[in-house]
Amino acid sequence: MDRNINLPAHVGIIMDGNGRWAKSRSMPRDFGHKQGAKALEKISKYADEIGILHMSVYAFSTENWNRPKKEVDGLMNLLRNYLKRNIKDAKKDNIRVCVIGDRRGLPQDIQELIIRLEDTTKEKDGMQLNIALNYGGRDEIIRSIKEMAKDIENKKISTSDINEDLFINYLDTANIPDPDLIIRTSGEERLSNFLTWQSAYSEFYFTDCLWPDFDKAEFDKAIEVYQNRDRRFGQV
Numbered sequence: 450m451d452r453n454i455n456l457p458a459h460v461g462i463i464m465d466g467n468g469r470w471a472k473s474r475s476m477p478r479d480f481g482h483k484q485g486a487k488a489l490e491k492i493s494k495y496a497d498e499i500g501i502l503h504m505s506v507y508a509f510s511t512e513n514w515n516r517p518k519k520e521v522d523g524l525m526n527l528l529r530n531y532l533k534r535n536i537k538d539a540k541k542d543n544i545r546v547c548v549i550g551d552r553r554g555l556p557q558d559i560q561e562l563i564i565r566l567e568d569t570t571k572e573k574d575g576m577q578l579n580i581a582l583n584y585g586g587r588d589e590i591i592r593s594i595k596e597m598a599k600d601i602e603n604k605k606i607s608t609s610d611i612n613e614d615l616f617i618n619y620l621d622t623a624n625i626p627d628p629d630l631i632i633r634t635s636g637e638e639r640l641s642n643f644l645t646w647q648s649a650y651s652e653f654y655f656t657d658c659l660w661p662d663f664d665k666a667e668f669d670k671a672i673e674v675y676q677n678r679d680r681r682f683g684q685v
């Protein structure tokens with residue numbers, strides 16, 4: 450992988466396959482998620498190091514609440530530990546962390562930890578890591594429409610002002626460029642409600658690799674495939 454040619458500015462990742470990774474080792478699903486969180490830390494550091502400007506990861510979807518309570522609790526605990534560790538270790542790297550999704554649906558203490566981590570890292574000038582939590586693309590669009598409707602009611606904007614350029618300011622990803630590349634691990638080839646609006650022109654890369662096994666070499670492979678694609682945006 451050549452870091453100097455056509456690096457995607459924004460990479461989205463659907464981190465899938467933690468459960469199957471654990472099952473193949475006769476271990477509980479929680480163990481897979483724990484290893485998945487480790488893979489996330491390694492890949493985000495590496496992505497920052499090679500010059501990726503934005504990385505967005507699907508860590509907890511609006512649909513994930515339907516999993517067994519024990520698994521949801523385990524994921525929330527993992528998230529708590531991740532947030533606390535990264536607040537403590539913020540000095541060690543240059544990554545700015547932001548959360549997208551409806552954070553109001555998360556436990557109160559996690560909402561507070563998110564604010565602390567965003568605040569601690571806001572001046573960092575390296576990569577921006579966008580963590581999607583309680584996120585669903587359709588939910589994001591509906592929340593954005595509601596906010597826009599409020600602004601119409603309050604006469605801040607009028608219906609005739611609505612266009613794509615205006616609408617994107619209401620999305621969780623306002624100020625974040627659209628993803629150039631979306632990676633999904635574990636052999637599934639679906640978007641599963643991730644960055645629904647923003648992925649209109651994204652390239653997709655699917656790999657059988659399960660997320661806990663996704664390492665620097667796998668990331669390089671995905672970037673190389675992207676670099677060899679011919680992106681035309683509808684032109685000839």
Ligand code: FPP
Nearest residue numbers: 464465466467468469485486508527528531
């Ligand atoms: C999909 O694997 C993964 C998830 C639903 C959660 C993703 C979370 C992490 C990678 C770690 C936690 C993140 C943070 C920020 C601490 P799956 O359970 O659907 O796997 P399966 O399809 O093999 O069952």
